[in-house]
Amino acid sequence: MNRKLTNAVFKIFVWAAMAASFGILLFLISVLFWKGFGAISFDFLFTPSSNFGAEGGIVYQIVGSILLIVFATLIAFPLSLGFAIYKSEYVKSSYVQNITDTLIYGLNGIPSIIFGIFGLIFFVNLLNTGISWFVGSIILAIMILPTIILSTYQAINSIPDSFRENALALGLTKWQLITTTLLPRGLSGAFTGLLIGLSRAIGETAPIMFIATAFSGVTIPVGFFEPVSALPTHILALAQQATNPQALQNAWGTSLVLLLLVLIFSIAALWRRVKFSKIEY
Incomplete structure (x- = not known):
């Protein structure tokens, strides 16, 4: 009972x-x-902002956010794939496995503001890059590395050892085993982790506020070392004008656009995960 x-x-x-x-x-x-x-309107989505965001639209903020996450993807995705494959197929020592696990989970647990401060000190001050969207992409890529690595590693590790044994018995080299057998099946987990990471990265304010974005006066960058305007920092700027009804309305509209982008990435990640879970070995 x-x-x-x-x-x-x-x-x-x-x-x-x-x-x-x-x-x-x-x-x-x-x-x-x-x-x-x-x-939300056509003009709001496809016209530039003015008067510190209180008027106009958010076209440059949308372009800036997409630019940041696209280059973060180009940086983080191949590095994550390589690290996950190395950890799954080449690291045999349990001691080294524990070290890599500690590093990955430790990196995943670092507050986002720390990434921003690191980028400010190392890139902006020491390397003298200035406020640069490319530096922001690098920092966002570092942030989402653990998510992609863990998702890819779990996908590759879930492949039965019989696949590896049969491939090697047929005379395939280690590299051929990875490229023809493991990598195609690990990509699904990698894409899932990437989408989850991007849904986090696109909404981050602290990591890019000091190193990649400007609150007003920027357009589409023509070089790697120029600032952009992004949706999260635009919301922050508008929130400081909360006494202005038009600025507050634009802040709500920008927040809704950002939420929809996050939902798109999250739903896509869920779809990839459900599709991947139906694969039988």
Whole structure:
């Protein structure tokens, strides 16, 4: 009887926690849609901002955010694939495995503001790059590395050893085994991790605020070492003008656009994960 009562209480607690989490998420999304939908228009999405963002649209902020995450992808994705393959196929020592796990999980747990300060000290001050969107992409790439590495590693590690043994028995080299057998099956996990990482990176403010973005007066960059304007920092600038009704309306609209981009990446990652989970070995 006590066991049944304990199970019932635990089940109620789990369902209540799930309902509360879902309710909070639904409330936040509903508020953003309610407040921000009125600001969304063709002009808002495809015209530049003016008067420190209180007027005009967010076209340069959208372009800046996409530019940051595209180059972060180009930097992080091949590095993550290489590290995951090395960790899965070449590292045999449990001691080295523990060290790599510590490094990956430690990097994943670093607060985002620390990445921004590191970029400011190392790139902007020591290397004298100035405020640069490319530096921002490098920092965002470092941030999402652990997510992609872990997702790729789990995907590759889930492949049965019989695949490796059969491939080697057929005379394939280690490199051929990786490129023809492991990598095609590991890419699904890599893409899932990439999409999850990008859904985080595109909404980050602290890592890029000091090193990659300017709050106003920037357009589409023509070089690697120029600032951009991004959606998260634009929201921050508009929030400081909360007494201005037009600026506040634009802030809600920008927040809704950013939320929709995050939802797109998150839903795509979920779709990739569900599709990958149906693969049978």
